[in-house]
Each structure stands twice: as structure tokens, then as C-alpha cells.
Amino acid sequence: MYVQYKPKRGLLGTIFQVEILQGMALTLKRLFSKPITRQYPDVKPVIRPGFRGQHALVRDPETGDSKCIGCMRCAMACPSRCIRIRSHKGKEPGAKRKIDCYRIESLRCVYCGYCEEVCPVNAIVLTEVYEYGSYDRPSLYFTREQLLANWDRFVEEKGADMENYVNPFWRPRGLAEADLPAPKRLSVSAEWRGEEQVVGRKWQQQQAAQQD
Ligand code: SF4
Ligand code: SF4
Structure with missing residues (x-):
């Protein structure tokens, strides 16, 4: 069934086309009101605490490598199943787990922040970096090296002491x-x-x- 919307209006409304006048009045009013949109990229947004941006693996200042201990909690908590980790443990007694591969498919990520929240050693973080669009997919499948490089860039951008960085929101x-x-x-x-x-x-x- 096809129902056509017919606005109710009187004779004067039909003669003067009040809807057009109302529309023009609204346009005129908006011309002089404060804009609610932001002229990005000229005007950058303010980053609030808890912002979920580009992933990074925190670099341990002592070892120069990632802090990750390969516990797999982030991969298990990830609702998008976009974290892949491969690790092995050396045969010698007391050997630590070594990470062979750590990948995040950021294109599948929903930026929930669960990985950051469950990580017991604050190894994975969602930084405040949000401008990282790309025209090719592989550059958004972050490898361990890329994730560490993301961290280095973030530290450089913040220019602060980041040794004990932890986003309190997470x-x-x-x-x-x-x-x-x-x-x-x-x-x-x-x-x-x-x-x-x-x-x-x-x-x-x-x-x-x-x-x-
Ligand atoms: S932010 Fe959420 S979806 Fe993205 S990698 Fe972390 S746990 Fe997975
Ligand atoms: S939860 Fe943290 S320590 Fe565990 S595997 Fe993920 S990044 Fe590594």
C-alpha cells in the first residue's frame, strides 16, 4: 500500500508556501549561530582520557623490546579475534616465554580496549594517535615491529616521560x-x-x- 504524506495547511499556508519561508528562516538563523561541526583537519579534536586510537606495543626501556610476556589474555579477550600471537618457551630452566609473532589486524578491530584492560603488564596500549589511514591493507596489519614503531612515534609525539605509561581509563x-x-x-x-x-x-x- 502506498501512502502519500500530505501536509495539513490552510489556504494562507498554500498561498505563501510557509514551509519554504520556515526553511529559509532556519537557514538564516544558522548562519549567525556558533557552528557545532569542526573544520577537520584544520581544527583538531581534543583528545580525552581513555581515547582509543592506534595500537602500540610498549617498549621496555630496559630490554628495548616489547613488555609482552605472551600470556595470551589480550587475544582471548578480543571480541574481533584480530590479535594473533605465537610464542615459545626455551628449554633451559627459568627461561622466559619468547614472542615469535604478534600481529593485530587493525581493520577488524572495534577499539573496545579490552586488550589493554586485561594485559597484566601494560604491554599493549591504544594510543592517542588517530590519523593513520592508509590505501593499502598490509600497512594496517600491524606486526610486532610496526607496533613497537607505533609506540616510539607516540612517545616522540607526547614528548613526556613514558616509562610507566598506563592509560588510567583502561x-x-x-x-x-x-x-x-x-x-x-x-x-x-x-x-x-x-x-x-x-x-x-x-x-x-x-x-x-x-x-x-
Ligand atoms: S581494541 Fe578490542 S577489538 Fe581491538 S584488538 Fe583490542 S580487544 Fe581486539
Ligand atoms: S595480554 Fe599483554 S602480556 Fe599478555 S599476550 Fe597480550 S600484550 Fe602480551
Whole structure:
């Protein structure tokens, strides 16, 4: 069934075409109001805490290599299944796990930040870099070397001491400090500690207390 929309208007409305006048009045009003759009790329957006941009593997200043220990948590938490890790452990006693391959297909990433949140050693981060479009796919399939280079560029751009960089937004929230892996316990401002938030175990405790 085809229903045609017929605006209701009186004789005067038909004669003066009020809709056209209303449209022109709105255009005129917008001409003198403050724009709500940004003239990108001339005007850059303000990056807020928790921004999820280009992936990077944090370079360990001691070893010069990635901090990654190959625990696979990021790959397991990733809802897009876009993280691939291959690692091996040496035969000698006490040998650490070596990462043979670490890849992120950024084209499949949904920028949820789960990888960053679950990483116990803050090895993977979503930086504040957002301008990295490309015309070829391979350059957006980040290899370990590319991810480390992304980190180097980010550090250079920030120009700050990044040794203990951790984006406070991507600490697991609502958990007691003692329940967090040691590198996640880096001192962050009270605003980001999330202690006021009622989630996870805190929520369960609150519910139990209410039932008593
Ligand atoms: S941000 Fe989310 S989707 Fe992207 S790699 Fe990390 S866990 Fe996967
Ligand atoms: S969670 Fe962190 S340490 Fe574990 S594999 Fe991923 S990047 Fe490496």
C-alpha cells in the first residue's frame, strides 16, 4: 500500500508556501549561530582520557623490546579475534616465554580496549594517535615491529616521560588495588581509581549487605 504524506495547511499556508519561508528562516538563523561541526583537519579534536586510537606495543626501556610476556589474555579477550600471537618457551630452566609473532589486524578491530584492560603488564596500549589511514591493507596489519614503531612515534609525539605509561581509563574498574596485577597498581589520580564505582565484586558485596 502506498501512502502519500500530505501536509495539513490552510489556504494562507498554500498561498505563501510557509514551509519554504520556515526553511529559509532556519537557514538564516544558522548562519549567525556558533557552528557545532569542526573544520577537520584544520581544527583538531581534543583528545580525552581513555581515547582509543592506534595500537602500540610498549617498549621496555630496559630490554628495548616489547613488555609482552605472551600470556595470551589480550587475544582471548578480543571480541574481533584480530590479535594473533605465537610464542615459545626455551628449554633451559627459568627461561622466559619468547614472542615469535604478534600481529593485530587493525581493520577488524572495534577499539573496545579490552586488550589493554586485561594485559597484566601494560604491554599493549591504544594510543592517542588517530590519523593513520592508509590505501593499502598490509600497512594496517600491524606486526610486532610496526607496533613497537607505533609506540616510539607516540612517545616522540607526547614528548613526556613514558616509562610507566598506563592509560588510567583502561585499568579494570571496581577491583581493589590488591586484586590488580602489580603493573596495574601504578598510582593514578583518585578520579581514575574507580573506587567510587559500584561494579564487579563491590556490587556483589553491596547487594549482600543490602540483603542482610
Ligand atoms: S581494541 Fe578490542 S577489538 Fe581491538 S584488538 Fe583490542 S580487544 Fe581486539
Ligand atoms: S595480554 Fe599483554 S602480556 Fe599478555 S599476550 Fe597480550 S600484550 Fe602480551
